[in-house]
Amino acid sequence: MKPPAGIRTALARGWRKRCPHCGRGPLYTGWLKAIDRCSYCGLVFARDHGATWFFIIMGDRAILLPLIGLIYFGVLRSHPILAVLLFFLVAAAFVWTTPNRMGACTALHYLSRAAFGDEDDPIPRHHAGDPGGADSRHGVDSRA
Numbered sequence: 816m817k818p819p820a821g822i823r824t825a826l827a828r829g830w831r832k833r834c835p836h837c838g839r840g841p842l843y844t845g846w847l848k849a850i851d852r853c854s855y856c857g858l859v860f861a862r863d864h865g866a867t868w869f870f871i872i873m874g875d876r877a878i879l880l881p882l883i884g885l886i887y888f889g890v891l892r893s894h895p896i897l898a899v900l901l902f903f904l905v906a907a908a909f910v911w912t913t914p915n916r917m918g919a920c921t922a923l924h925y926l927s928r929a930a931f932g933d934e935d936d937p938i939p940r941h942h943a944g945d946p947g948g949a950d951s952r953h954g955v956d957s958r959a
Contacts, residue, residue, distance in 0.1 A: 822926060829922025830915050834858055836925060836938065842918050857939045860921055862928070870920040870927075879909065 825835040834840040840853030842860065852859045861867045882905050891898035909916075929938050 825922040825926050826919050829918035829920070829925075832914055832918045834860075835918075835922035842921055843914060847914050847917065858925070859936075861924070862936050867921060867924045870923040871917060874916060874920045874923065875909075879905075 824838075828838040829835045829842070831838075832842045834842065834853040834856060836858040837853060837856040840855040840858075841850060843849055850860065883902075886898050886901050886905065890901060925938075928936055932938070
């Protein structure tokens with residue numbers, strides 16, 4: 816089943832800390848306090864809180880571990896001062912982009928839910944005034 820928002824669109828919306836479905840509602844209040852559902856379209860962001868953790872852990876560790884390995888095994892051996900500087904630079908970047916990365920992980924979770932549709936987990940329809948809105952379950956264009 817095709818998700819209502821394309822993969823790139825949903826990931827970009829998540830990265831911008833917006834609802835991956837409509838792109839309008841915020842994912843967080845404050846820096847990283849998660850909201851249960853979108854205030855605009857009603858999408859429940861984390862139906863099962865444990866399911867989102869898979870995407871968060873894999874999304875973070877898949878990027879972080881190779882960078883640490885590159886710093887440790889590549890740069891540290893030949894330039895220890897540069898390695899320490901790079902380590903702190905990578906750590907600062909990871910802390911700074913935490914809400915964005917968590918938003919992208921929420922978007923990945925949304926895409927998996929939309930792709931493997933479950934009748935008990937409905938993806939809401941786009942609002943009639945929303946350009947390009949299509950019903951995720953039936954492929955019906957809401958602009959008609």
